Amino acid sequence: MSKPDFVDPVENAGLTAQWVYANQNTVDWLLSINTRNRKKKEFQIKTMINRMTVREWREVGDAIAVSVSGFLVNGQNRLEAIKRAGYPRVPFLLVTGLPDNSLGATDTGSPRTTMDVVKLLLNKSISGKVVAALKWLHLIKSRQVYSDNQQKISVEMLADWVDEYQDILVEFAGVIKTQRNTVSAPILEYAFRNKNKALAFSDQLITGLNLSIDDPAYLLREYLIGERGKGGAFVQRATYEQTVAAILKHVAGEKCKGKKLIYPATGWDGFDKR
Numbered sequence: 001m002s003k004p005d006f007v008d009p010v011e012n013a014g015l016t017a018q019w020v021y022a023n024q025n026t027v028d029w030l031l032s033i034n035t036r037n038r039k040k041k042e043f044q045i046k047t048m049i050n051r052m053t054v055r056e057w058r059e060v061g062d063a064i065a066v067s068v069s070g071f072l073v074n075g076q077n078r079l080e081a082i083k084r085a086g087y088p089r090v091p092f093l094l095v096t097g098l099p100d101n102s103l104g105a106t107d108t109g110s111p112r113t114t115m116d117v118v119k120l121l122l123n124k125s126i127s128g129k130v131v132a133a134l135k136w137l138h139l140i141k142s143r144q145v146y147s148d149n150q151q152k153i154s155v156e157m158l159a160d161w162v163d164e165y166q167d168i169l170v171e172f173a174g175v176i177k178t179q180r181n182t183v184s185a186p187i188l189e190y191a192f193r194n195k196n197k198a199l200a201f202s203d204q205l206i207t208g209l210n211l212s213i214d215d216p217a218y219l220l221r222e223y224l225i226g227e228r229g230k231g232g233a234f235v236q237r238a239t240y241e242q243t244v245a246a247i248l249k250h251v252a253g254e255k256c257k258g259k260k261l262i263y264p265a266t267g268w269d270g271f272d273k274r
Helices: 024-032 042-053 077-082 100-105 115-122 127-141 155-164 167-173 173-178 181-193 195-207 216-226 231-250 267-273
Strands: 016-021 064-067 072-074 092-099
Touching: 024 077, 042 064, 042 077, 042 155, 072 077, 092 100, 127 155, 127 173, 127 181, 155 167, 167 181, 167 195, 173 181, 173 195, 181 195, 181 231, 181 267, 195 231, 216 231, 231 267
Parallel strands: 064 092
Antiparallel strands: 016 092, 064 072
């Protein structure tokens, strides 16, 4: 289809749209009239700051918008990112005079994937593995591992976790990259409880160096080698239980008796007692 010779404009004398460059006065004024929006999204703000830092800011048609009554309708996260970045002279589309009820129709489309967010925040090519690990970590934290009706983590919460836990995700990138999510997720939970011991355990599991046959990391390595290539819900849960059993032994500084790791009925509840 060829480009039309004309467009049929909407007659609205109060509506204006123009490209502007960010400056402190404009950005601060727009943020001062941000009185009706939802909570700011930290992961989006940090993503946009990163884009400005590496000069990947792009002009987009999604406007920063102000209603006819004078409150901000759209663009609060971009404005906050510009402010935190020190007001760089980046361009954006500014629309004023929108109907007040347009706020309810803004940002209601399909949620964005978190893959780009993970890559930008972590600067790692392991986004899919991070997301898979965090989904299993959600099951652990919400005590849903054994639930028949597991509630999925929302995309928004997932991205917030990437933002909140990015330091630990970077430190444990090796185990996330090389292990199943039913292994890496319990190790992340271990890290939140005792990071130094979790790092030591993670290193033992990955490298296999200086391990004796009664070390929990050794038995877990042997189990994972034996289960390599197998899948299904039963294997997932069994792998999770073996990992938790090894972690509980490791945090207590205990050696293993026999050639099997036994998952305790109390699960994580016994962690702090060890």
